[in-house]
Amino acid sequence: MREVNLGSVTAFSDPGRRVVEIDGVEIGVFHVKGQFTAYGNTCPHMGGPVCQGKILPRVEEDIAADRKSRGFVFSKTQTNIVCPWHGYEFDIRTGRHQGNPQLRLRALDVRVAGGEVFVLVPERTRRPQTA
Numbered sequence: 001m002r003e004v005n006l007g008s009v010t011a012f013s014d015p016g017r018r019v020v021e022i023d024g025v026e027i028g029v030f031h032v033k034g035q036f037t038a039y040g041n042t043c044p045h046m047g048g049p050v051c052q053g054k055i056l057p058r059v060e061e062d063i064a065a066d067r068k069s070r071g072f073v074f075s076k077t078q079t080n081i082v083c084p085w086h087g088y089e090f091d092i093r094t095g096r097h098q099g100n101p102q103l104r105l106r107a108l109d110v111r112v113a114g115g116e117v118f119v120l121v122p123e124r125t126r127r128p129q130t131a
Contacts, residue, residue, distance in 0.1 A: 006117045012036075015079065019051050022121045027108060028052070029119060030092050032079050038119045039081075039095055040106035048085030050105060056080055058089070058098065081105075 004022055012018060012031040019028045019041055026041035028051020043050035057074035064070050080089040080098065089098045095105035109120035 001120050001122050003118050004121050006119055009112055009115050009117055012117065015055055017051065017055065017081075019049075022119075023123075025121055026051070027119060027121065028081075029110060029117065030055070030081070032092050035093065036110045036112060036117060037093060037095070038108040038110040040108065040122075042106065043083040043085065043088055044097075044103050044105065045083065045086055045088050048083045050081060050083040050088070050090065053082040053084045055092065056082060056089075058091070 006029060014034065015032045017028055017030045019026060027038055028041050029036060029038045039051055041049050041051040058078040058080050059072050060075050062070040062073045079092045081092050082089050090096060090105050095107050097103035111118050
């Protein structure tokens with residue numbers, strides 16, 4: 001693995017993302033509420049480009065004191081990334097799927113130092129094709 005500088009913190013909007021390819025590995029880097037996270041750009045469901053999906057607040061059911069539903073509302077604390085292929089939603093902070101905690105995105109280490117964003121990139125998992 002090697003650490004790669006992705007540039008200045010100020011180059012990332014909040015909320016925002018950047019999908020990059022480094023040494024044949026696609027990575028999505030997210031900046032939400034001042035926190036950076038990074039994931040491999042592969043949905044565990046069917047391999048879709050999950051990091052290129054919409055960034056949306058989680059939809060939650062609002063339950064009244066009498067336990068009756070008041071409808072659905074957007075979460076004020078949780079943000080999800082939605083896979084564009086089949087709509088699977090993952091918590092942008094943890095990479096966990098909303099309905100099945102066994103499904104999760106492959107997290108990569110990301111850090112901020114000196115106003116710059118760094119990500120630890122894994123070695124390429126596919127072998128190069130030979131002639």
